[in-house]
Amino acid sequence: MTEYAEVIGDPIAQSKSPAIHGYWIGKLGLDAEYRACHVAADGLAGYLSSRREDPYWRGCNVTMPHKQAIVPLLDRLEIGAELIGAVNTVTVRRGEMLVGSNTDGAGFLEPLRPMLEKEHLFRTARVLGTGGAARAIVAALAEQGVVVVLAGRDPAKARALLDEIDPEGEHHAVDIAHFAEATDFAFDDREGCFDLIVNASPLGMAGQPPLRFDFTHAPPGSVVYDIVTHPVETEFLKQARAAGFRTIDGLSMLIGQAAVAFEKFFGVAPPREDGDAELRALLTS
Structure with missing residues (x-):
């Protein structure tokens, strides 16, 4: 028998994780x-129970809608997942203990690291969305000293999320509709500042409503980041580039978080010497 890991969710057919991990397994020549695996909400506990008994199972990635529902079914959480309250990776320790972790934050920050290594007078991010991915993103940004303006359909939910993850932070919660209409706000001098706009919601994904964001709300020099991966080239990113902003697509976060999970599953770092160029070409072909 061959050891294996997998991704679970509902739906699951759209997941790019098998292509990413399969590519790395092939490059390394692993026997893995x-x-x-499609897992509905009412089948989550049964899935974990069956996998506990499988000696060849190395763990799973967790996608919508299970990132928070899976938490009470695990034996323990790593510190990051405990803070965020959401799990996207489950691994097996000592042959029986199921441990939840969250690699979304690390994956999200990976393309931002060169910028965040610099000193800034002020760091701010407008984050759109209040789901599981947004929780990880807010936690990662707060750790980097970024003041977050979190936008959701329910500002009270956004406020509660901020207070839960970083109660000492000077963050703000607003209605996501605030960013849909143009503003004549005059931004001050952004020299020495770091500004980020993040779509952490499903808006703009194939089959979902469009994301309504007017780029008059983006400070000059902002970096615009969309975590949606289907399509990779979202209307949000197209509009951002047309307005002159630097952009980062969802494959950056997806590949980054997968790399952390891959090493947890198989005990070896994935091959990324070409900057993921070949893998990106595979995923977008």
Whole structure:
């Protein structure tokens, strides 16, 4: 039998994780597999129970809608997942203990590291969305000293999320509709500042409503980041580039978080010497 890991969710057919992990497994010549497994909400506990008994199972990635629902079914959480309250990776320790971790924050920050290594007078991010991915993103940004303006359909939910993850932070919660209409706000001098706009919601994803964001709300020099991966080239990113902003697409976060999970599953770092160029070409072909 061959050891394996997998991704679970509902739906799951759209997941790019099997292609990413399968590519790395092939490059390294590992005797391993990475699969996709459809798991509905009412089957989550049964899934974990069956996998506990499988000696060849190395763990799973967790996608919508299970990132928070899976938490009480695990034996322990790593510190990051405990803070965030959401899990996207489950691994097996000592042959029986199921441990939840969250690699979304690390994956999200990876393309931002060169910028965040610099000194800034002020760091701010407008984050759109209040789901599981947004929780990880807010936690990662707060750790980097970024003041977050969190936008959701329910500002009270956004406020509660901020207070839960970083109660000492000077963050702000607003209605996501605030960013849909143009503003004549005059931004001050942004020299020495770091400004980020993040779509951490499903808006703009294939089959979902469009994301309404007017770029008059983006400070000059902002970096615009969309975590949506289907399509990779979202209307949000197209509009940002047309307005002259630097952009980062969802594959950056997806590949970054997968790399952390891959090492947890198989005990070896994935091959990324070409800056993921070949893998990106595979995922967008």
